[in-house]
Amino acid sequence: MTQPTVRAVTVGEGLAVLIAAPGPLADSAVFDRGAGGAEANVAGVLTQLGVPTGWISRVGDDGFGRYLVGHLTARGIDTSAVTVDALRPTAVYVKERGSGSGRPDDLPASASRMLYYRTGSAASALSPADLDTPLIEGAELIHFTGITTALSPSATELTDALLTLPRAGRLISFDLNYRPALWAQRADVAADILARHLAGSDVVFLGADEAEEVFGTGDADRLRVMFPRPRHLIVKNDKHSVTGFLGADRLEVPALTLEVTERIGAGDAFAGGYLAALLQGRPHEQLLRFGHLCAAAALTGAGDTAELPPLATLESLAGASAAEWAAMHYRPGLRIPENVAS
Numbered sequence: 001m002t003q004p005t006v007r008a009v010t011v012g013e014g015l016a017v018l019i020a021a022p023g024p025l026a027d028s029a030v031f032d033r034g035a036g037g038a039e040a041n042v043a044g045v046l047t048q049l050g051v052p053t054g055w056i057s058r059v060g061d062d063g064f065g066r067y068l069v070g071h072l073t074a075r076g077i078d079t080s081a082v083t084v085d086a087l088r089p090t091a092v093y094v095k096e097r098g099s100g101s102g103r104p105d106d107l108p109a110s111a112s113r114m115l116y117y118r119t120g121s122a123a124s125a126l127s128p129a130d131l132d133t134p135l136i137e138g139a140e141l142i143h144f145t146g147i148t149t150a151l152s153p154s155a156t157e158l159t160d161a162l163l164t165l166p167r168a169g170r171l172i173s174f175d176l177n178y179r180p181a182l183w184a185q186r187a188d189v190a191a192d193i194l195a196r197h198l199a200g201s202d203v204v205f206l207g208a209d210e211a212e213e214v215f216g217t218g219d220a221d222r223l224r225v226m227f228p229r230p231r232h233l234i235v236k237n238d239k240h241s242v243t244g245f246l247g248a249d250r251l252e253v254p255a256l257t258l259e260v261t262e263r264i265g266a267g268d269a270f271a272g273g274y275l276a277a278l279l280q281g282r283p284h285e286q287l288l289r290f291g292h293l294c295a296a297a298a299l300t301g302a303g304d305t306a307e308l309p310p311l312a313t314l315e316s317l318a319g320a321s322a323a324e325w326a327a328m329h330y331r332p333g334l335r336i337p338e339n340v341a342s
Helices: 038-048 063-074 146-150 153-164 180-200 208-215 220-226 266-279 284-299 311-318 322-327
Strands: 008-011 015-020 031-036 053-056 058-060 083-085 091-097 112-117 141-145 171-175 203-207 232-236 241-246 249-254
Touching (some): 008 153, 031 091, 038 141, 038 266, 141 153, 141 266, 146 153, 146 180, 153 180, 171 266, 180 208, 203 208, 208 220, 220 249, 232 266, 232 284, 241 284
Parallel strands (some): 008 141, 141 171, 171 203, 203 232
């Protein structure tokens, strides 16, 4: 059977993940294996929500690269545009997890920290040539992040090229995802490059804290004045809510009550939920609620890619009244509560 044409494409680095046992990293004798990377995580959410999605990247000609491509393919993501680089390795990161032992080399219980090994990775060689693929031709949405453009000057050439692609109804989506360590060699131009990408995109996600660091303000209304062009501007506030601008329409939607298992991947899950709802033609408030629901699934799970409830459950929860939404307590395995209208 011919694979359906993708509706969305994400562009960026994927990483093999080595997940340590809880406790000091020096004591972890074995590691679980996983897959990560911002754009790969978003692709995983889009696919789960019924949006056929492809991923453009580069991996090394090594076991980690083969694992990563196989893992994403098994999740239904089109990896036909992934290039295997014979000269550079697949990026890796180690996820250190705390046990709360109180030792100086341990993290608090449920806390985690990422140690990246990506310098000179295959994905750092991304360039505009990687966009020469039929995968892009029919895509209604292309998503990338500030991590991708930070990888190298050639990767910035790629992301700049994305912004010049013919739109013709196609949306370009950008998540700021500011990582200072990745910009260490180009710190003097980071803000200009990231501002250019925000201004040139149709859908933009950014956290108030990272916006404060890059642009000098985390205030949603001031950011809207600074970046009036993106039709969708989504600011994740420090005060447990998200402010979403859709043209002149402004909405603030609170996050759900939940117990955090791990924070890694929550922002990617939010973006994936929002973008899927956007492609499905849902109203503004539901775009933000789908984002929150997918982020909640990531926050209450253990992997980088959120494992979502069934779409019917998400649709019902997103359609709750304001009072029901405010009272909702998200838990893994959450199903449609009786007091939420379908």
